[in-house]
Amino acid sequence: METRNLVKRFGSFVANDRLNLQIGKGEIHAILGENGAGKSTLMNMLSGLLTPDEGEIIYKGRPVRFGSPREAMESGIGMVHQHFMLIPALTVAENVILGMKQGSGPWYRHTKACEDIKRISHSFGLDVDPEKRVSELSVGQQQRVEIVKTLYRGAEFIIMDEPTAVLTPPEVEDLFRVLRSLKAQGKTIVFISHKLKEVEAICDRVTVLRAGQLAASSAMTDSNAAELARVMVGRDIAPPAARPPLEGRAELLSVSGLSCRLSGVQVLQDLSLDLREGEILGIAGVDGNGQRELCEALMGLSAGQVSGSIRVRGEPVAKPHPRAMTEAGVGYIPEDRHREGLMLPMSIGENLIAKEYRKPTFSRWFTLSRKRIRQAAKAAVEDYRIKTPSIDHAVSKLSGGNQQKVILARELMLRPKVLLAMQPTRGMDVGAADDVHQRLLAERKDGCGILLVSTELEEVFALADRIAVMYKGRIVHTVDRAEADMELIGLRMAGL
């Protein structure tokens, strides 16, 4: 498999910029890169979900062009998605067979399917029971079903998107065993990850992507983890602006022993942190290491079982609830602004008051004051430079960056003492992101404590006073910004 000058654009954004890579038969090839480096785009093109704008893909010596995942599949390229494409209510066998012609005739032959699956799973050391329903399986077992699915379709070339992200350590070991046995039988595997240790353990070659471009490609034996981390991050960070010292400041938020189990998985493990007045604590880490669960547990939005203690300004919070946290002076910028942050069909004003509508500023005797809501909207539009045709427009009509400004305006209108900001600039252009950064710094100056969760190291380095690294539901490293070492943080993020 080879790609030549592969280019993919989304609007004006170039996700993949002239990528040339070679993947040899029978190797385990790692693709490394930070969030947004273009790994997923590349893989989606290889597996037929997206078509390249320029360049070509050469597979088995012939140029190919896939119109759909099915076409890629028919050529022997299979993909194991990070979020499994399984149907819980159906059995393993049914999930594997679905969409396939099973010999002649319209019948679904269960016994034959089970036999085929058993045969495949035995030859690769994948232990799955084809009779079981997928809903009864553990995450690791579900992943095996996904692998069997690609093998059943005759895949020679298997792409795995962050396969270890959802697995426990023993399950990871097991997966590695399977991968080795696949390799031994001549299958080619592309292993997407940002966990260096795992890449080191299993892969033969490694390709590093950075900002849509190829940053490095070499045999695993010729490189080491530290070097890869540097190539992956690949930039020098501006020296921190001088910050006043924080000694003797009051503690605003103190969390100790916070644990959370969500549908059987320990997503937070005995996590402790504290946040002082006028401080920005940056939580660095790769997506999916418990950052979202941390914020949800703090706001009382978690669907799992939470234990541990939370104190806001010295007061213990017995049972966190979003309203109680708001009243305690905690603001929250959720990660997914469309799903959790905004009522899209409502106007800017109606979104602005979502946490304060009961206050006398906006309502009297249970009646909303339209005038004041419009005033607030007008003030926010001017103050935050929100681009909108009019203040009465639905926020669904605004661009992503302007929607985020509406959320920011709402949270800062609360004059919060503590602000939980999750990915506050995700998907925003540089200018709008800078606006948000300036706002956060201004709040910090006013004494607000900010918990900044970001998967972009650069953002964390630019804003934070202290940096904590989250890995698998724990804080594995905490350091002052002044003493922070980018490389070390990169390694910690990868679990080293």
Place this chain on the structure above:
Amino acid sequence: MPGNKLAARAVTVSIETLFYLIAIAVSLLAGALVMAAAGVSPWEAYQLIWKGAAGSSGALKETLVKATPLLFAGLSYTFAYRCGLFNIGAEGQIYIGALMGTMSALLLPSMPIYIHLPLALFCGLLGGALWGGIAGALKVGRGASEIINTIMLNYVAIFLISYMVTGPMKEAGGSLPQSASLPDSAVLPQLLGSRLHYGFFLAILTAIIIYWVLERTTWGYQIRSAGYNKRAAEVMGMPVKRNMLLVMMVSGSLAGLGGYVEIAGVQHRLMQNFSPGFGYDGIAVALLGNTHPIGNVLSALLFGGMRSGANAMQRVTGASTSLVYVIQAIMIIVMVCNRYWLGGTKKRLREWLIRKLDKTTGTIEAGAAGSLEI
């Protein structure tokens, strides 16, 4: 420049109005086809419907009488819908409201009208709230679909009323399945010399109150927020689950009130099958009224008019009043197509119009076209 935005807005409004009118016209046309197929001259039939609906002051009053239960049912659907819930159970809630109201009218000791009538109306309201509340509680507590449960409750209510008027509540000495007639103190007064009763004005008042609650109060704001984005409303700290239960109760109570109003204003006694499907018609009323309380008033008047007109038509031509159902159904389908399917067409038309206007006046900025940045 505000003038440009105003022009862009005017374009939007006129396109929406245009499509609305087209939708109604298409429905009436489809109705005409059905009439023609059934051997009735559509021109004559529509003339008769128009005469029967608005041809005289008597006809107009009859339209208002017919619109009353439809408006209550429409408001009931609207209120739940705005919270993201489907209350298909207005029919059952109407029956239970009528039952509870009638019981309080018949069983309470005699008292003056200014106490008895409000009390009976309140009991009707309570009955509806109870019936809606069952579905609401099952939804919140057990996660059971309110759609299915409200449908099931409709039939339970209908059979319960059938039992009551053939059994315990049957008029002493009567042979028909109906209750004794209401005492005067529990009857809605009628305007002199007509069938129009004060229930109609109560319905209008209710529509205004519902509008006020939904659009102006903090509670209505919570309801709308949850209707647009349940998860976001939870993140904002609003009591979404409690509101879902309350909304189902209020939604039910609107239908229940409508049920007793129909009894106290028109029938004056509880009887089997007194509602020819008001509850289901309410869904059509709400959809045509764009699930807006004031829009409901207009569409209830339209459907009320069609109903009283269809009665007149049936008397003359012999064609069934059920034609109204056909027109209503087609209207729902056309409105739904308008909302879900023609969005792209409308957008293109709007952009084209704005470009045209732009060429002639050169003032409308592209930004005002509300183009979506992705």
Place this chain on the structure above:
Amino acid sequence: MEAEMWVSYAAAAIRLSVPLMIAGLAILFMSRSGILNIGMEGMMLIGSLSGVLGAYYTGNVWGGVLTAMAVCGVVGLMFGFLVITTGADQVIIGTAMNLLGLGLTTVFGRSLLGMGTEAVQVDSIPVIRIPLLADIPWIGPALFEQNTLTYMALLLVPAVSLLLYRTQWGLQVRAVGENPLATDTLGVKVHRIRYMCCIIGGMLAGVAGSALSLGILNQFTENMVAGRGFIALSAVIFGRWTPTGTMMASLLFGGADALQLRFQNIAIPYQFMLMFPYVLTMAALAWFSGKAKQPAATGLSYKSAADRHA
């Protein structure tokens, strides 16, 4: 005497459960592909009327059944277009379908067939006595002296089971109802499957409607379905979205219906017997909660990945 009464009761129960069973299977098909059809009432009415019309004009009762299938197949296609292609809300379209069915059948029933005593009567579906089997005491006369449609309905249940659980197509249907996105990535045409289920559902609704008008009453009367479309929906829910479960629930509900018709003077007022299916369904729904067997994608419209990017 006593025994005879019970046998005739059992025969009636089975006869009355046939329309429920067929309509239930229709709903099941649509439900399994992720489409909630609360418009069965209207579809069945259209089936009842077109069945009688077909039988009247062709002079053959099977011509009537085929007409009903064809007409309702088109109705199912229309339903499919509205909920699949336009993505309109399934509850709303279902309600419209009920109104449409009631309105159209009343208008055309009157204009084409007359009403009251002058109403057109047609031949009913012939009763076939299966030799030998019908001679079995008790069971024989109850089960094997039924009309042809009853036998067909009873055979339809295993047929549908076979189709859904033992064919590749059935597997695709079930997968579409559970997770259209995952099914789409495996190259299954989600919309095509749903359209097919809507058409099959429509055709079965036609049979169910004519089972009522041609199998039981020999004529069309206004609003003759009288809630059976919703009882069929209950039967599917109570039968936990399986063909066999739907059949059992239909027999149970049919039995309740026969009970109230035959024994109007028993201790329980007949209205409570009529309520029985609905109350039972509500109880079942509350009971299932958390471990619901409802196809996960029920009621949700799906736009294919390609459509969404466009």
